[in-house]
Amino acid sequence: xxxxxxxxxxxxxxxxxxxxxxxxxxxxxxxxxxxxxxxxxxxxxxxxxxxxxxxxxxxxxxxxxxxxxxxxxxxxxxxxxxxxxxxxxxxxxxxxxxxxxxxxxxxxxxxxxx
Amino acid sequence: xxxxxxxxxxxxxxxxxxxxxxxxxxxxxxxxxxxxxxxxxxxxxxxxxxxxxxxxxxxxxxxxxxxxxxxxxxxxxxxxxxxxxxxxxxxxxxxxxxxxxxxxxxxxxxxxxxxxxx
Numbered sequence: 568x569x570x571x572x573x574x575x576x577x578x579x580x581x582x583x584x585x586x587x588x589x590x591x592x593x594x595x596x597x598x599x600x601x602x603x604x605x606x607x608x609x610x611x612x613x614x615x616x617x618x619x620x621x622x623x624x625x626x627x628x629x630x631x632x633x634x635x636x637x638x639x640x641x642x643x644x645x646x647x648x649x650x651x652x653x654x655x656x657x658x659x660x661x662x663x664x665x666x667x668x669x670x671x672x673x674x675x676x677x678x679x680x681x
Numbered sequence: 682x683x684x685x686x687x688x689x690x691x692x693x694x695x696x697x698x699x700x701x702x703x704x705x706x707x708x709x710x711x712x713x714x715x716x717x718x719x720x721x722x723x724x725x726x727x728x729x730x731x732x733x734x735x736x737x738x739x740x741x742x743x744x745x746x747x748x749x750x751x752x753x754x755x756x757x758x759x760x761x762x763x764x765x766x767x768x769x770x771x772x773x774x775x776x777x778x779x780x781x782x783x784x785x786x787x788x789x790x791x792x793x794x795x796x797x798x799x
Contacts, residue, residue, distance in 0.1 A: 600788075609685075609771050609790025610724070655724065668739060669714070669788075673723035 569594040571658050573672035581680055583645050588654055588675045591638045596658035596670075599632055599639045604653040604674075613641075646679045653677075683708045685791035687772050693797045694762060702757045702794050704772030712775040713755040714739070714788070715747065717768040724771070730755055762798040770794045 572591045580586055590599065598617045602610035614623050616632035616639060623630045627650075629642040643650055656672045685706045694700055706713065714729035716739075726739030730749040744766055746758040755774075759766060772791040 607793075609773070609793055610788075611790070612787045615787065657724075668729065668737070669726055670740070671716075671724040671726075673721070 569596070569658065569670050571656055571670055571672040573654075573656060573675050575675060576673065577676050577678075579678045579680065580646055582648060584679075586643050586646060586677070588641045588643075588677075589638070590640070590656035590658075590672050592658065593637065594658075595636050597636075598659040599636075600657045600659075600669075601630055601639070601641055602655040602657065604655060610653075610655055643677075646677075648679045648681050651677055651679050683789070685772055685774050685789050687770075687791040687794050689794060690792065691795050693799065695799050696763055697761050700759050700762060700796075702759075702770060702772075702796070704755045704757065704791060705753050706755075706774040706789070707753065708774060708776070708789065709752065710774035710776050710789075711752070712788075713749065714773045714775075715745070715755070715757045716771045716773065717741065717766075718771060718793075719768050727757070727770075762796075764798045766796065767798045768796060770796060 574589045598615055600615045601613045603613055604610040614630045619634045619636045621632045627644045631640050654675045657669050688703045711732045715727040716724045718724045725741045727741055727745050728736055728739055728747040730736045733749055733752050736747050736749055749755055771793050773788040775788045
């Protein structure tokens with residue numbers, strides 16, 4: 568069974584600080600997605616990374632896929648209160664027979680205080 | 682407006698009473714999926730469907746059934762609900778990707794259905 572471990576589980580920081588969230592596995596994934604979820608709503612996709620070593624930037628958010636496609640990180644620069652939410656990583660199965668199987672990490676709950 | 686809709690949004694029921702949670706998308710997506718979200722356990726995939734009449738088990742399929750008779754709808758059926766199925770359920774849809782990545786591309790999630798089984 569493929570598993571994704573996210574760390575930290577909880578993060579409380581002040582506005583303007585930088586932070587990094589990690590998503591690690593012993594398994595290889597075909598792709599990795601990052602979502603943000605706000606209370607009472609469904610997750611919203613932030614980015615998909617596909618190639619080992621790939622780096623994508625979305626304003627103050629930087630996403631990286633590990634060279635071996637087993638891990639990923641999300642770095643936020645100068646965090647804002649609007650960044651508060653639950654951040655989830657999700658990996659696509661490399662098993663050709665279960666291409667639609669997505670495995671989610673348990674999430675990192677981020678709170679950014681003004 | 683492109684969206685995934687789920688009904689009902691909230692449901693309280695009793696053990697053993699069959700129920701169906703509907704999911705519909707208007708984006709002509711091939712891929713649809715059901716998840717449950719529980720504190721401390723995160724989002725777990727129940728079933729997914731790569732296309733009409735094609736469904737596969739996710740990580741926690743026990744106690745659930747699905748069907749995909751038409752592209753836009755993907756209902757989740759609980760034949761005999763039990764209290765351990767109390768959870769927040771999300772439906773999602775995605776266009777298939779024929780590019781480098783296997784599996785679903787961007788997933789669009791519905792608003793969620795909060796189910797309580799007494």
